[in-house]
Amino acid sequence: MSETDPPGLELGKLRAYLDAHRPGLAHGELGAEVVQGGKSNLTYVVTDGSSRWVVRRPPLGHVLPTAHDMTREFKVISGLHPTNVPVPEALLLCEDKDVLGAPFYVMEFVEGTPYRTAAELEALGAVRTRAIADALVDTLVDLHAVDPASVGLGEFGRPEGFLERQLRRWKKQLDGSRSRELPGIEVLHDRLAASIPVSGRPSIIHGDYRLDNALVSGDRVTAVLDWEMSTLGDPLTDLALMVAYAERSAINLDFVSDATSAPGYPSTDEVVARYAARSGRDVSALNWYVGFAFFKLAVILEGIYFRFSKGQTVGAGFEGVGAGVVPLVTHGNDILKEEK
Numbered sequence: 061m062s063e064t065d066p067p068g069l070e071l072g073k074l075r076a077y078l079d080a081h082r083p084g085l086a087h088g089e090l091g092a093e094v095v096q097g098g099k100s101n102l103t104y105v106v107t108d109g110s111s112r113w114v115v116r117r118p119p120l121g122h123v124l125p126t127a128h129d130m131t132r133e134f135k136v137i138s139g140l141h142p143t144n145v146p147v148p149e150a151l152l153l154c155e156d157k158d159v160l161g162a163p164f165y166v167m168e169f170v171e172g173t174p175y176r177t178a179a180e181l182e183a184l185g186a187v188r189t190r191a192i193a194d195a196l197v198d199t200l201v202d203l204h205a206v207d208p209a210s211v212g213l214g215e216f217g218r219p220e221g222f223l224e225r226q227l228r229r230w231k232k233q234l235d236g237s238r239s240r241e242l243p244g245i246e247v248l249h250d251r252l253a254a255s256i257p258v259s260g261r262p263s264i265i266h267g268d269y270r271l272d273n274a275l276v277s278g279d280r281v282t283a284v285l286d287w288e289m290s291t292l293g294d295p296l297t298d299l300a301l302m303v304a305y306a307e308r309s310a311i312n313l314d315f316v317s318d319a320t321s322a323p324g325y326p327s328t329d330e331v332v333a334r335y336a337a338r339s340g341r342d343v344s345a346l347n348w349y350v351g352f353a354f355f356k357l358a359v360i361l362e363g364i365y366f367r368f369s370k371g372q373t374v375g376a377g378f379e380g381v382g383a384g385v386v387p388l389v390t391h392g393n394d395i396l397k398e399e400k
Contacts, residue, residue, distance in 0.1 A: 172275025186324025217292030
């Protein structure tokens with residue numbers, strides 16, 4: 061590996077693979093920089109001096125066999141690219157681990173900004189902030205309107221029994237990382253299990269849909285990114301996660317994006333109403349989905365806390381994660397109480 065190669069990306073091997081499988085794509089000497097890393101898949105911007113592309117690969121070190129599935133990400137953006145859903149063009153998939161040490165794929169570089177903070181949006185003004193938020197909701201509606209079979213994604217997941225499987229999965233994950241008392245979490249789980257709603261028409265779902273997983277340019281969404289959790293399932297899980305992230309002030313988690321608190325950003329009720337009006341979907345049971353979103357987020361944070369407490373997570377910013385779990389549980393229970 062050259063001294064100029066970023067971790068996990070040997071540019072000489074990448075160039076040889078590009079020349080063999082997409083001859084003429086790259087011309088000059090390659091350079092690259094990591095634009096995201098650590099907890100999710102690694103993302104690099106690669107350039108030959110005149111053009112740019114993006115390379116995605118799993119994190120360095122051991123990962124679960126079913127996690128960080130490059131083929132899955134490549135397949136979903138390939139299917140969605142001809143639709144109204146803005147995604148980068150998928151250019152090349154390499155499933156040969158001998159090239160970079162792990163499967164990877166190459167996609168188009170798309171201009172845009174991933175807005176993560178209220179300050180970034182505040183600098184644009186309330187009118188533009190509202191336009192960006194509306195575009196984010198409209199893009200979600202467009203995603204959920206895509207017929208999976210028509211874009212080659214009819215077998216992308218198992219929508220039947222989706223909510224039941226999801227609840228079982230996250231309960232199993234909680235049980236595997238339980239190391240302390242978490243007041244209210246069993247109550248939240250049992251409430252969810254006792255009142256699972258009947259899902260509407262299934263769709264392709266993103267799995268972690270939020271503003272900072274999208275690129276924005278000219279107040280429109282130019283690309284939705286990070287499809288590693290996508291599948292076929294109940295689309296209201298995507299909407300509910302947007303709502304849960306927007307409740308940041310109620311749960312006071314410093315490490316959650318505060319973009320939704322920017323002046324001009326629509327209220328939760330306005331977001332839900334816009335989605336319902338444009339999609340035609342029944343959102344009357346949304347409180348269940350939001351309660352489940354908080355349960356899922358609580359389990360994720362508890363897993364991070366568990367690994368941190370065992371010395372298995374390295375890096376800054378993990379100390380306060382454990383304190384955020386119970387507020388998530390409490391808020392989930394409060395939302396479900398509103399159903400009574």
